[in-house]
Amino acid sequence: MSFDKDKVLERCNNYCYNTLMETLEMKFTDAGEDFLVATMPVNPRVHQPMGLLHGGASVALAESVGSAASMMFVNPEKQEVRGIEISANHLRSKREGMVTATAKIIHKGASIHLWEIRIVDEHEKLVSLCKLTTMVLPRKR
Template identity: 30%
Template sequence: MDFTQLSFDTPVELINQAIKDTLVGSLGIEITKIEEGKIEGLLNLSAKNSRPGGILHGGANLAMGETLAGLGSMLLVDMNAYDVLGIMVNGNHTGVLKKGKALAVAKIVHRGKQTHVWNVDICNEEGRLISSVRVTNMITEKNDR
């Protein structure tokens, strides 16, 4: 998939196919819904994304947050002219996931010319918050590097 052609009309199945052989895919992160300023995803708890003892690894929460926020920013800019670079990820883990799925909703809270800030709430299947992740993406012109 050519991510420069990414749009809100891109089927999530196509996006998930394109990311399946990346870190995102190996952790089991799936995109479930895309719309302007909001991205949703899920992660099934497995041995690949848990820490010893079977609890979801906090790093998997951060990876899911950065993935959804990065995709959201990519959808908001012209990827032929700009790159989206994650420059800060901060997470507060408020609970644990011992079974089932982690469900994430990323919402943009600042859409500037050079930065986007996203908040990603990750909950268990009962809706209890397990992690809140803040992501800052830098928007750079492709010829800036």
């Protein structure tokens, strides 16, 4: 089976409809055999009270891109993915603009995937560094 970037991005962006990802305006923009990229605008929708990017919004972006990336490695008709642990270090604040999250696989097991997700600003400065563990489960019909 060959990798089809356009099909992956279309499927991931379709996952966003009527979800938190759509509410936060996340968009999947690039994919490879071992990575997935999504963007999210930084605006009042994702601010905390001081007018900065909310850490929870960064974590939502990280978990969304990492979980979707795990879906690239499973058969969606027979399996589904659940995030089971996430950690985040918020290293730089951001008031406006765009952040980009890139999930790269660290470990791809039969039932556990481990991802590193780097969230950067428009100048490639690191905003948050996250680690996500996902579990692959049999799909319940």
